[in-house]
Amino acid sequence: MIHLLNDQQLERYSTFKQFVDKYVSPFAEEWEHEQRIPHNVLKQCGKAGFIGGILPQQYGGGEWDNITFGLLNEAFGRASSSLTGLFTVQAMVAVCILKWGTSAQKNQWLPRISAGEQIASFALTEPAGGSNIQFIETSFSLQDDDMVINGQKKWITFSEYADIFLVFGKLNGQLPVACIVERNTPGIHIEPIKDMMGFRASHLSEITFQNCRVPQWNVIGRPGFGLSCVANLGLHYGRISTAWSAAGLMRACVEESIAYSKKRMIGKKLLHSLESVKSVIADMCTRQEAVSLLCWQASYLEDKHSPQAIEKAIMAKLMASVEAVQASGNAVQMQGAAGCRENTRVARCYRDSKIMEIIEGTTQVCKNALGDTLL
Amino acid sequence: MEKTISYTEVIKGYILRCAGLMELDENTDIFESGIVNSLFIIQLMTFLERDFKIKITMEDLDISNFKSVKTIASFVTRKVSRVN
Ligand SMILES: Cc1cc2nc3c(=O)[nH]c(=O)nc-3n(C[C@H](O)[C@H](O)[C@H](O)COP(=O)(O)OP(=O)(O)OC[C@H]3O[C@@H](n4cnc5c(N)ncnc54)[C@H](O)[C@@H]3O)c2cc1C
Numbered sequence: 001m002i003h004l005l006n007d008q009q010l011e012r013y014s015t016f017k018q019f020v021d022k023y024v025s026p027f028a029e030e031w032e033h034e035q036r037i038p039h040n041v042l043k044q045c046g047k048a049g050f051i052g053g054i055l056p057q058q059y060g061g062g063e064w065d066n067i068t069f070g071l072l073n074e075a076f077g078r079a080s081s082s083l084t085g086l087f088t089v090q091a092m093v094a095v096c097i098l099k100w101g102t103s104a105q106k107n108q109w110l111p112r113i114s115a116g117e118q119i120a121s122f123a124l125t126e127p128a129g130g131s132n133i134q135f136i137e138t139s140f141s142l143q144d145d146d147m148v149i150n151g152q153k154k155w156i157t158f159s160e161y162a163d164i165f166l167v168f169g170k171l172n173g174q175l176p177v178a179c180i181v182e183r184n185t186p187g188i189h190i191e192p193i194k195d196m197m198g199f200r201a202s203h204l205s206e207i208t209f210q211n212c213r214v215p216q217w218n219v220i221g222r223p224g225f226g227l228s229c230v231a232n233l234g235l236h237y238g239r240i241s242t243a244w245s246a247a248g249l250m251r252a253c254v255e256e257s258i259a260y261s262k263k264r265m266i267g268k269k270l271l272h273s274l275e276s277v278k279s280v281i282a283d284m285c286t287r288q289e290a291v292s293l294l295c296w297q298a299s300y301l302e303d304k305h306s307p308q309a310i311e312k313a314i315m316a317k318l319m320a321s322v323e324a325v326q327a328s329g330n331a332v333q334m335q336g337a338a339g340c341r342e343n344t345r346v347a348r349c350y351r352d353s354k355i356m357e358i359i360e361g362t363t364q365v366c367k368n369a370l371g372d373t374l375l
Numbered sequence: 376m377e378k379t380i381s382y383t384e385v386i387k388g389y390i391l392r393c394a395g396l397m398e399l400d401e402n403t404d405i406f407e408s409g410i411v412n413s414l415f416i417i418q419l420m421t422f423l424e425r426d427f428k429i430k431i432t433m434e435d436l437d438i439s440n441f442k443s444v445k446t447i448a449s450f451v452t453r454k455v456s457r458v459n
Contacts, residue, residue: 100433134413222436228416229436236417305425307418372412375395 001292005067012068016075019048028080029343031201035194037083039161045083046116051090055098059110066299070244074295077248078255081352082201084248086119088241088360089157092234093120093166096178100221100230109164109180121162122234123153123181123207130155131365133227138169138209140177140223145216147171147179149187149209160192160203166220167209168231176226180218187212198351236310238360239317240302244295246320246356249349250288253324253331256346257281260335271334280334284327291320311373318366324353382427382455383448389422390444401444416441423447429454 031037045051054069055061076084094113097106112118126136138151151169159165163183171177189208196204221230258281261272271277294316301309328349332339339346357363383401391399394410405411420431440450
């Protein structure tokens with residue numbers, strides 16, 4: 001995939017990798033163990049321009065193309081899926097505001113998201129289910145000029161920290177609506193969710209909205225389009241981000257496997273001299289490259305503003321997450337018992353990759369959506 | 376009028392390709408009839424933005440603009456005339 005990048009993309013990719021080597025890789029294990037990423041790391045990412053990279057300059061963004069955004073996710077995904085989850089959700093919320101917000105809404109929220117001063121969460125999934133978003137039950141009702149929100153959201157990334165939430169529900173039980181809710185709004189209760197198997201430092205929580213009143217001004221897009229246009233756009237970016245992040249995770253698995261096979265003795269031979277090990281590594285590298293190419297294609301089509309980008313992003317996310325599970329399984333297997341220690345990089349990849357098959361549309365849901373699109 | 380006709384053809388052609396259909400009445404409600412899935416509306420909007428060089432924003436979010444080939448074509452006609 002590298003040979004498809006232009007000079008600017010290569011330069012930025014190199015900046016991301018340097019940042020990751022210095023500020024992410026040495027700490028990623030500790031963050032997982034403690035189930036938290038220090039707030040200053042998020043701020044540092046904002047300052048470096050990583051959070052608002054894809055936004056226009058007028059909102060403090062870097063005007064990156066989508067391939068560069070993908071490379072950011074790949075570079076960070078190689079070291080920490082949890083931190084990459086931050087970029088995923090910030091982009092999901094930011095693109096929704098950018099595309100469907102009024103200019104006043106864009107000015108209100110985008111510069112702060114971009115600078116890492118405000119952390120945003122994408123609050124779609126509910127305790128009763130996440131796969132079929134048409135069935136969300138969070139209720140919005142209009143009273144005077146306010147939206148009154150009642151309902152519950154669950155498994156919401158970075159919501160433990162978030163300053164604003166893009167909340168999805170139905171106006172009068174019917175019209176899908178998307179609305180920004182600020183954290184300090186009375187009636188919000190946030191309950192952190194701990195001990196996930198992967199993405200352990202992603203600050204998930206369950207959020208309850210009880211007669212939570214926000215100005216109608218905060219509605220993004222128009223009632224009726226909250227799911228079809230707003231949520232679907234956010235999920236599309238989420239899939240691009242997760243696909244690239246999975247490609248980065250696969251790269252970590254390849255690196256770990258090659259390094260381990262070069263130092264582990266099996267009797268009098270190094271592990272990598274075994275034919276079966278060569279075959280596994282060849283397979284892992286090939287699949288990693290194939291996944292990267294699918295990711296590149298999805299981002300390239302997004303840059304060309306092609307309608308096909310939607311289905312290509314689903315394909316990329318579907319294949320990347322499934323292949324990441326396979327690659328991390330191989331990486332654990334190659335290290336034997338050593339790879340089964342909870343605090344090893346390969347064990348973390350193994351746990352995180354499974355989550356990638358669940359977020360932004362499960363493997364089954366992605367296949368259904370593709371089937372509908374292709375047939 | 377000529378433009379509206381060619382917009383209609385281009386839009387119809389796109390929907391036919393996406394939905395894998397041979398024929399489509401210009402007045403058929405493409406969402407109600409179930410010939411397209413829920414992801415289609417953002418695909419359609421991207422297509423319209425790219426091919427007709429228009430920008431669809433929050434003010435355009437009115438389902439009557441996107442219901443059928445006919446309403447989409449007249450929406451595009453209005454948008455294009457505002458751009459020019
Ligand atoms: C780490 C993590 C972070 C997350 N972050 C966020 C976030 O920031 N915001 C947010 O809104 N949500 C978030 N989620 C929730 C995530 O989006 C949902 O878990 C996901 O959409 C699946 O929903 P569910 O868990 O309710 O599973 P369910 O919908 O209950 O599905 C259960 C099983 O049934 C299968 N299934 C469901 N429908 C079909 C079907 N039609 N055909 C075939 N199989 C089907 C699924 O594939 C799955 O295997 C996060 C989840 C995790 C684990």
